[in-house]
Amino acid sequence: MRSDLIALISRLVAIDSVNPSLVAGGAGETEIAGFIAAWAHEAGLEADLLEETAGRPSVLVRARGTGGGRTLLLCGHIDTVNVEGMTDPHAPRVDGDRLYGRGAYDMKAGVAAALLAAREAARLGLAGDLVVAAVADEEHASLGVQEVLRAVHTDAAIVTEPTELEIAVAHKGFVWSEVRVTGRAAHGSRPHLGVDAIVKMGPVLTALGALDEALGARQHPLLGRGSVHASVIDGGVELSSYPAHCVLALERRTLPGERGADVERELAALLDRCRAADAELDAEQRTLLVREPFEIDQGAELVSVVRAAAADVLGQAPRIGGVSYWADAAFIAAAGIPTVLFGPGGAGAHATEEWVSLSDTEAVARILIGVAAGLCA
Numbered sequence: 001m002r003s004d005l006i007a008l009i010s011r012l013v014a015i016d017s018v019n020p021s022l023v024a025g026g027a028g029e030t031e032i033a034g035f036i037a038a039w040a041h042e043a044g045l046e047a048d049l050l051e052e053t054a055g056r057p058s059v060l061v062r063a064r065g066t067g068g069g070r071t072l073l074l075c076g077h078i079d080t081v082n083v084e085g086m087t088d089p090h091a092p093r094v095d096g097d098r099l100y101g102r103g104a105y106d107m108k109a110g111v112a113a114a115l116l117a118a119r120e121a122a123r124l125g126l127a128g129d130l131v132v133a134a135v136a137d138e139e140h141a142s143l144g145v146q147e148v149l150r151a152v153h154t155d156a157a158i159v160t161e162p163t164e165l166e167i168a169v170a171h172k173g174f175v176w177s178e179v180r181v182t183g184r185a186a187h188g189s190r191p192h193l194g195v196d197a198i199v200k201m202g203p204v205l206t207a208l209g210a211l212d213e214a215l216g217a218r219q220h221p222l223l224g225r226g227s228v229h230a231s232v233i234d235g236g237v238e239l240s241s242y243p244a245h246c247v248l249a250l251e252r253r254t255l256p257g258e259r260g261a262d263v264e265r266e267l268a269a270l271l272d273r274c275r276a277a278d279a280e281l282d283a284e285q286r287t288l289l290v291r292e293p294f295e296i297d298q299g300a301e302l303v304s305v306v307r308a309a310a311a312d313v314l315g316q317a318p319r320i321g322g323v324s325y326w327a328d329a330a331f332i333a334a335a336g337i338p339t340v341l342f343g344p345g346g347a348g349a350h351a352t353e354e355w356v357s358l359s360d361t362e363a364v365a366r367i368l369i370g371v372a373a374g375l376c377a
């Protein structure tokens with residue numbers, strides 16, 4: 001399996017699939033989705049392209065069962081982030097156990113493991129289907145997974161993002177938000193006419209720091225604390241004028257149990273406290289994007305099936321943990337589908353040097369086959 005795996009990851013890494021919503025002129029998923037569909041057909045599997053948004057296709061690869069069994073979905077994204085600062089980002093290179101290249105770790109190795117598992121599952125004569133969703137746009141707006149969830153029915157799902165061979169049963173969510181403070185523009189020599197919007201943002205920033213400190217009091221056993229930080233601030237026009245506007249973009253990372261609406265209330269209360277201290281503060285808040293957190297009960301059947309299959313391959317049961325990053329798992333779980341994340345180890349997601357462990361990826365492929373045999377029999 002190792003040589004097939006190296007060949008497949010290398011082909012996937014060699015295809016530029018930078019997300020065009022993140023980087024103007026990015027290649028998108030057309031070529032890589034076409035490659036995966038052709039690979040699947042050659043492997044005797046069914047493959048369908050989903051492309052509601054032009055240039056942003058996802059692929060559904062299906063190892064069809066004999067009928068009457070449960071369906072397992074393996075989901076991985078095929079887009080990558082930018083390649084800035086990398087030398088030969090799309091020239092895969094193997095060095096010992098490591099395969100280097102943009103997307104190797106996040107997460108073309110996980111996609112390759114899922115595809116090889118599907119090819120093997122087709123030979124096992126399982127009753128249920130094994131479906132691989134190779135999805136577009138996870139790094140931006142998750143167009144792909146949302147389209148997939150409208151197209152497939154499944155009984156369980158594994159997102160093969162890199163988890164260092166841990167079964168991840170939770171990840172954080174996030175809320176992007178904007179606070180706009182309005183002042184009044186005036187000539188710098190006429191303080192009686194001006195209202196300094198940037199200075200008035202000061203107490204809002206201080207309150208944000210206090211909120212972050214308060215969030216530290218609540219700990220999730222697998223994910224640690226929630227947090228809030230200022231991301232981008234903008235205001236003012238020139239040195240000799242009072243600034244009429246100051247706009248702060250911020251990010252709140254949420255724990256399971258904290259919904260987007262809760263964060264809106266939290267920020268509204270924060271601004272109320274600032275207004276109570278400054279009757280002239282003109283500030284408003286709006287939510288830009290909500291991505292909910294994810295958590296599955298550790299007692300769920302899927303968790304024990306993955307644990308057992310992993311113990312078979314690894315010789316010991318893997319750790320159960322959480323990952324700090326957000327993933328498509330949240331969308332799948334929100335559709336009522338039991339979901340975990342499970343994938344290989346490596347390093348350099350979104351960094352200038354990225355690699356994945358080949359032995360881990362091979363173990364993941366074998367474990368996925370074991371899970372399919374357990375769930376789809």
Ligand SMILES: [Zn+2]
Nearest residue numbers: 077106107161
């Ligand atoms: Zn990823």
